[in-house]
Amino acid sequence: MSTTETPASGIGPVEGDSLYSVDNPAPVIEPPRKRTKKTPKSTRGNFELAAWLFMRLSGVVLVVLVIGHLLIQLVLDGGVSKIGFAFVAGRWASPFWQVWDLLMLWLAMLHGANGLRTVINDYAERPNTRLWLKGLLYTATVFTILLGTLVIFTFDPNIR
Amino acid sequence: MPAGTLYRGREGMWSWVAHRVTGVLIFFFLFVHVLDTALVRVSPEAYDTVVATYKTPIVALLEYGLVAAILFHALNGLRVIAVDFWVKGARYQKQMLWTVVALWVVLMIGAIYPVLGHAARELFGS
Numbered sequence: 134m135s136t137t138e139t140p141a142s143g144i145g146p147v148e149g150d151s152l153y154s155v156d157n158p159a160p161v162i163e164p165p166r167k168r169t170k171k172t173p174k175s176t177r178g179n180f181e182l183a184a185w186l187f188m189r190l191s192g193v194v195l196v197v198l199v200i201g202h203l204l205i206q207l208v209l210d211g212g213v214s215k216i217g218f219a220f221v222a223g224r225w226a227s228p229f230w231q232v233w234d235l236l237m238l239w240l241a242m243l244h245g246a247n248g249l250r251t252v253i254n255d256y257a258e259r260p261n262t263r264l265w266l267k268g269l270l271y272t273a274t275v276f277t278i279l280l281g282t283l284v285i286f287t288f289d290p291n292i293r
Numbered sequence: 294m295p296a297g298t299l300y301r302g303r304e305g306m307w308s309w310v311a312h313r314v315t316g317v318l319i320f321f322f323l324f325v326h327v328l329d330t331a332l333v334r335v336s337p338e339a340y341d342t343v344v345a346t347y348k349t350p351i352v353a354l355l356e357y358g359l360v361a362a363i364l365f366h367a368l369n370g371l372r373v374i375a376v377d378f379w380v381k382g383a384r385y386q387k388q389m390l391w392t393v394v395a396l397w398v399v400l401m402i403g404a405i406y407p408v409l410g411h412a413a414r415e416l417f418g419s
Contacts, residue, residue, distance in 0.1 A: 245323055
């Protein structure tokens, strides 16, 4: 702790004896982010770590879900030409595809929202701009996830 | 380019830029796509009318672009995971990027007929 004994230069000789000895110990440098009585625990949690891990885990799952989705919608069985209300009704008659689409919706929206959060953090410098952009992002994300979930769960093939 | 620059202006940086740009584009499409799909709760006619625009030649070209963005983001995302979790990932990041690009080119060539075929038939007659 005490720095009173520190020599003028902390750099020791390149060769020869060490600058410090038992009688002249090197100063103890306190870790910059050491926990004190006032902050016994981290107050921020590991959100960024969780977000980082989520991007990788959801990414792997999304590769399967989205490429499968593209194959079904754009490649197989006539590609985009076959898509219509009847086609959607046929697929959502099966719980398997309902779960597929629901999982894809949630993972893709959260993955994309976190990606855009990173982009905002990188480029929007004024605190107000960041606040508003993130507010818009989170509002749009929650709205879209809820709307999509509602549509999947309340889909009615006999609407007309 | 200054000597000794490992990242700036090289494969690492440009793959990061491409990953970011494709990610943002895909996210914006996702909003639109959830909204257009939500029309199945309005009426079959409303949904089919909007989906009809997805079948026009110009939008088919946009779909091909969407497939391009998604395939790159997916393949490069797997590369990012490999760089993060595979012990030799960072050492082989460049080779992995060129593998990603090669796979992407092959898949994009394979996607031409399925994604753009109907548009070509409409434009030039079957």
